[in-house]
Amino acid sequence: MGRGYKPDMRLGEQLLNDGLVTAEGLEEALEAQVVHGGRLGTNLVELGLLSEVDLAKTLGTLHNSAFASGEMVPDPKALELVPPNQADDKELLPMRVDATRLSVAVVNPHDFTTLDAIAFKTGKRVVPVVIPEFRMNQLLRRYTKAFRPLRAIDMNAVRPRPKPGSQAAAEIAKAEEKPPDLMSEEEFQSVYAQALRGGADYEGDMGEEEVITGVEVVEALPELPPIPMPTAPVARPVVAPPPAMQPPAPRPVAPPTPPVQAGIPVAPLPPVAPVAPPPMAAAPVQRAPEPAPTPLTFAEAQAELARSTDREDVARTVLRFALGKWRRNLLLSVQGSLVTGWHGMGPGVREAAVRRIGVALREQSTFRLVRDTRSHYVGPVRRDAAMGVFYKLLGGGFPTTAVILPLLVRGKVVHLLYVDNGPDQLTPPDVGELMILSQSVGRSYEAMMRRRKSA
Numbered sequence: 001m002g003r004g005y006k007p008d009m010r011l012g013e014q015l016l017n018d019g020l021v022t023a024e025g026l027e028e029a030l031e032a033q034v035v036h037g038g039r040l041g042t043n044l045v046e047l048g049l050l051s052e053v054d055l056a057k058t059l060g061t062l063h064n065s066a067f068a069s070g071e072m073v074p075d076p077k078a079l080e081l082v083p084p085n086q087a088d089d090k091e092l093l094p095m096r097v098d099a100t101r102l103s104v105a106v107v108n109p110h111d112f113t114t115l116d117a118i119a120f121k122t123g124k125r126v127v128p129v130v131i132p133e134f135r136m137n138q139l140l141r142r143y144t145k146a147f148r149p150l151r152a153i154d155m156n157a158v159r160p161r162p163k164p165g166s167q168a169a170a171e172i173a174k175a176e177e178k179p180p181d182l183m184s185e186e187e188f189q190s191v192y193a194q195a196l197r198g199g200a201d202y203e204g205d206m207g208e209e210e211v212i213t214g215v216e217v218v219e220a221l222p223e224l225p226p227i228p229m230p231t232a233p234v235a236r237p238v239v240a241p242p243p244a245m246q247p248p249a250p251r252p253v254a255p256p257t258p259p260v261q262a263g264i265p266v267a268p269l270p271p272v273a274p275v276a277p278p279p280m281a282a283a284p285v286q287r288a289p290e291p292a293p294t295p296l297t298f299a300e301a302q303a304e305l306a307r308s309t310d311r312e313d314v315a316r317t318v319l320r321f322a323l324g325k326w327r328r329n330l331l332l333s334v335q336g337s338l339v340t341g342w343h344g345m346g347p348g349v350r351e352a353a354v355r356r357i358g359v360a361l362r363e364q365s366t367f368r369l370v371r372d373t374r375s376h377y378v379g380p381v382r383r384d385a386a387m388g389v390f391y392k393l394l395g396g397g398f399p400t401t402a403v404i405l406p407l408l409v410r411g412k413v414v415h416l417l418y419v420d421n422g423p424d425q426l427t428p429p430d431v432g433e434l435m436i437l438s439q440s441v442g443r444s445y446e447a448m449m450r451r452r453k454s455a
Contacts (some may be wrong), residue, residue, distance in 0.1 A: 008040035065109040084144035152335035295324030328417035397423035
C-alpha cells in the first residue's frame, strides 16, 4: 500500500474519534488518495474536508510530538547542518538552531536512526516537529531544490467545505450555481511559478520562542523518547591528504615511561576503544538507467490493468499501450480546475518536464471541453499561452491534431490521456481500443478503492 499506509489508518480513526471528519468524508478522501496519491491528510485538506491546523494538531497527538502548520521559513544556519540530498531523501528540514538544540521539521518523527545520526553529527539535541506532508513537499521544493509533483493544494485551489446542513454550506452551494471566477493568464502563471518554488515568500517577524516562524508549535513533550548524545568528546576521522602532499612518515616513538610518585609506579591507563558513530545516511547511489519501456498489445494491457495494485501500475500500463501507436503520450491529473502532469512516454518526452506541467481549466480551452463533456476529443488544440507552455515542456510545438481522452472513476474525470505524433503531425483518429482501455482504468481504480477501504 506504500509508505505511510498504517499511519494513515491511525490518522483516519483519530479524526473520526475527534469529530473532525465524517465517515463519508473519510471515504471520499481514501478514494482520492487511490487516484491522486499522497497521504490521507493531504487529500483531506485538498478536498476542503479538514483544515491544515487540525491536521497538524492531530498528527502531533498521534505521534506524541511537537507539531507545526502554515508558512514556514527555516534559519539559514540550521539549513547548513544537513545536506540537501539527505533532507530530500529523509523528508525532513532543519528549521531552528541554538547553542544546544536543533529543531527539525519532519513527516515521520519516529525515524530515530536518522535523527540520532543528525544529533551525533551536530552535537545538539534534535527536536522533531511533525508537519503535514504537503507542507513538507513545498519546503523541500523551495529550500533543497527537490522535485515534488504539483497538486491542487500547491496552487491554492482548496475551498473549505463546511458540515452539511449549516448556513455556510447553503451559501456556498448557492454560490457554486454561478460560474466560478477565472484567474487571468498572468495571475495563473504567477501562482504556478510560486508553487514550483514551494510557496509564497514569508516576511513575518521571527520570534525567539518559536520553533518554526509563523506557525503554531507545541514544544517537545516530556514523554518524547530522549535522543542519545555522546557523553565524551569523540575523535573525528581525519581525511588524509593526497599522496603528493603526504608528509614523511614519523619515526616510531617508544611509549612513555609510567610516572612514578613516591616511589610507586603508576600503571598506565588501558587503551580506550574507539567510539563508533551511529550510522549516517548512505550517500546517494548512482543507479543504472532503467531500460526503455516496451509497448504492450491491447490484450497485454487489459491483463496488466486487471492486476494493477496502485496508480503507478495503471499509469505504466496505459502509457506502454499508447507507446506502440503514438510518439508523445501523457497522463495528466485533474483536480478541480487544475490539470497537472503525471507521467509521460515517447521519443523526446522527458518525465521531469512532464511533472512540471500545470494548466488551468479555462473557458474554451480544449482540456476543459474534454473535462466538461467527459468525451474524447480528436482535432487541433486551441492555441493560447497556457498550451504554448505545455508544448514547450514537451520539447516541441503544436501538433496538427491531437487525441485527448477522459479517464473516469465513478463518473468523475480524474485523468486526461493525451497522445499525438509530434509537432505539425496528424494523429490518427482510430482510438477505439484506447477508449475500451480507459474504461478498464476506471474498474481498476474501483477495485483498488474497495481493497483499501476493506483494509
